[in-house]
Amino acid sequence: MEPISMHSGIAAPFPMSDVNTDLIYPQQFLRKPDRGAMAPFLFHGLRYRSDGTLNPDFILNKEPYDEATILIAGRNFGSGSSREHAPWALKSFGIRCLISSMFADIFKANCINNGIVPATVSEGLLTACLHAAANPQESRFTVDLERRELRNRLVGTVPFEISDSDRDRLLKGNDFIDDTLAQLPAIENHEKVSAEAAPWLNLGASVE
Amino acid sequence: MAKTLYEKIWDAHVVKPLSDDRAMLFVDRHLVHEGVATYAFSGLRAHGRKVHRPDLTIGVADHVVPTTPRINGVAYEDEDARKMVEDIEAYCREAGIDVYSVGNRRQGIVHVIGPELGFVLPGALLVCGDSHTSTHGAFGALAFGIGISEVEHVLATQTIVQRKSRSMRVNVKGELPPGATAKDLILSILHTIGVSGGTGHVIEYQGEAVRALTMEQRMTLCNMSIEGGARAGMVAPDEKTIAYLEGRKYAPKGEMWDRAVEHWRSLKSDPDAIFDRDVEIAGSDVMPFVTWGTNPGQSAPIGGRVPDPSSLDDEGERASIQSALDYMGLQPGQALADIRIDHVFIGSCTNGRIEDLRAAAAVVRGRKVAEGTSAWIVPGSGAVKEQAEQEGLDRIFIEAGFDWREPGCSMCLAMNGERLNPGERCASTSNRNFEGRQGRGARTHLMSPAMAAAAAVAGHLTDVRELT
Numbered sequence A: 001m002e003p004i005s006m007h008s009g010i011a012a013p014f015p016m017s018d019v020n021t022d023l024i025y026p027q028q029f030l031r032k033p034d035r036g037a038m039a040p041f042l043f044h045g046l047r048y049r050s051d052g053t054l055n056p057d058f059i060l061n062k063e064p065y066d067e068a069t070i071l072i073a074g075r076n077f078g079s080g081s082s083r084e085h086a087p088w089a090l091k092s093f094g095i096r097c098l099i100s101s102m103f104a105d106i107f108k109a110n111c112i113n114n115g116i117v118p119a120t121v122s123e124g125l126l127t128a129c130l131h132a133a134a135n136p137q138e139s140r141f142t143v144d145l146e147r148r149e150l151r152n153r154l155v156g157t158v159p160f161e162i163s164d165s166d167r168d169r170l171l172k173g174n175d176f177i178d179d180t181l182a183q184l185p186a187i188e189n190h191e192k193v194s195a196e197a198a199p200w201l202n203l204g205a206s207v208e
Numbered sequence B: 001m002a003k004t005l006y007e008k009i010w011d012a013h014v015v016k017p018l019s020d021d022r023a024m025l026f027v028d029r030h031l032v033h034e035g036v037a038t039y040a041f042s043g044l045r046a047h048g049r050k051v052h053r054p055d056l057t058i059g060v061a062d063h064v065v066p067t068t069p070r071i072n073g074v075a076y077e078d079e080d081a082r083k084m085v086e087d088i089e090a091y092c093r094e095a096g097i098d099v100y101s102v103g104n105r106r107q108g109i110v111h112v113i114g115p116e117l118g119f120v121l122p123g124a125l126l127v128c129g130d131s132h133t134s135t136h137g138a139f140g141a142l143a144f145g146i147g148i149s150e151v152e153h154v155l156a157t158q159t160i161v162q163r164k165s166r167s168m169r170v171n172v173k174g175e176l177p178p179g180a181t182a183k184d185l186i187l188s189i190l191h192t193i194g195v196s197g198g199t200g201h202v203i204e205y206q207g208e209a210v211r212a213l214t215m216e217q218r219m220t221l222c223n224m225s226i227e228g229g230a231r232a233g234m235v236a237p238d239e240k241t242i243a244y245l246e247g248r249k250y251a252p253k254g255e256m257w258d259r260a261v262e263h264w265r266s267l268k269s270d271p272d273a274i275f276d277r278d279v280e281i282a283g284s285d286v287m288p289f290v291t292w293g294t295n296p297g298q299s300a301p302i303g304g305r306v307p308d309p310s311s312l313d314d315e316g317e318r319a320s321i322q323s324a325l326d327y328m329g330l331q332p333g334q335a336l337a338d339i340r341i342d343h344v345f346i347g348s349c350t351n352g353r354i355e356d357l358r359a360a361a362a363v364v365r366g367r368k369v370a371e372g373t374s375a376w377i378v379p380g381s382g383a384v385k386e387q388a389e390q391e392g393l394d395r396i397f398i399e400a401g402f403d404w405r406e407p408g409c410s411m412c413l414a415m416n417g418e419r420l421n422p423g424e425r426c427a428s429t430s431n432r433n434f435e436g437r438q439g440r441g442a443r444t445h446l447m448s449p450a451m452a453a454a455a456a457v458a459g460h461l462t463d464v465r466e467l468t
């Protein structure tokens, strides 16, 4: 996973709240094997009309937002299904940062695991960011992960929230499986202790 | 210090405490389905990593398997679907993981067969790359959905790194009135807390009405916790839990069973444990609910009407209801019982178990599916299907004009290609009425099995209690 510390780019305003991952990445494309090539299916039901042509009214189909690398989304973004295809598709479209007032739990974890910054702001700031980005001339944002700040000409320099551990992970971009495997002795120790305390949990699928 | 059930299970699984209120937690039970297996196992292989504890994982094919007859081979939607099923079989075999795929008579939906096999146990920490993993919390386990990168992490390390959630108690007082089901209860809870009301929380369901639920009904309740955004939902184990598990394939046996039961009997939140949030629901207020919108919180009692967005002050709410009505093709103020349907889907990990089929059959018996309506029964597992056939439920459904199908997720998600056409309207016992969920442009109304069966017979949404 490549590290990310500071990112500047066009931010697309997408104010709809409670956007679920079915909407971000519809089910008919869940069988696609290549996680790096999912951009065409991102927001498919919104980006394309039922006859297959581009919907010119959808924000990511309009200039300059068709080149957006930041998405400013309404409250409770990424709810519903755990499908990691949602962040894969966002990333493959080019999105590196998300700004919202609330992210769904599983989706947020999936973003961190794919090097996408979920920046949480207050409702008031979200409205201000959406408003600024709606003007194509003012839609450039900088996300400074190191300082936990957003910068934009209209909004100014404002704080966003992200936990220390999530921030660290994104800054370093290290492989979390390697990190955990470095703790193998602790895992094996737990296995031993728990096999004594609750041996039935240690049985798993090995009993017939 | 007094602890909640969630905190007790959390504490027992900490391999290593981490900064930021996080911990590396040991995973006792891992379910893998074919929708995630290809990605996760190929990632594992690319790094030359091994499955750390194959004995704590089982594999299941459910999401892409067709539910048409399989006697002459399985008619996959496409080669990608076939490959996903072949992959999970091959990867599991290679790693030494038990797999329940097409051809196995116990194959079925991951959250139906996990409990059926006794794979989930009280006090266990269980994960699966699927958000409805919350289902297994019905057994007093801590069970939650994870992403695919995390599935790979669990396979390689048998651990998961989590931040501690806040705790929420949903106390359902009194009794549910006749005709109100666990599905109606969870729909009314979601109506109360909203689709993000549980975000960042683990819910524990308590109260007489919850104690009165059967294990299958508790699964229905916990299943849809995620629709409120909750990380997990759980019910403390009791004698019903123990009776359900006894003798199941992976449940402990003999002396170990006795030890386990003794432990489970004491596994509950301390009486003075403090929850971060408390919600109270009067059981007597629960009645048959249906959704009218495009998220599971947008619902009303069947006797109600489609809301009128123009009557709302909040601009955001007005817009969101208007867009839901546009998608659903509904008029403000329309009576819910007037909504005509094209299709009925009875199945899914929410309501595809034997008690659900019995409830539907009780309504359907001696009646016919309405003209112009098509109706499907998709049993949640091979075991559910067999049991239903032994009880003759299949005959009741078939005689009424239902399609009696093979087990799988089917039209809950339409990932196997079984989907509705644009504009078609479905009375569904599944868990999500999202735009496009049952097919692009398809319209979903969520409800209980009895209500869906009543809709099939009437050809429109209707109050099952009034069916004459």
Ligand code: SF4
Binding pocket: B062, B063, B109, B110, B111, B130, B132, B348, B349, B350, B408, B409, B412, B413, B430, B431
């Ligand atoms: S039945 Fe539906 S919700 Fe349940 S696991 Fe299958 S697709 Fe997911």
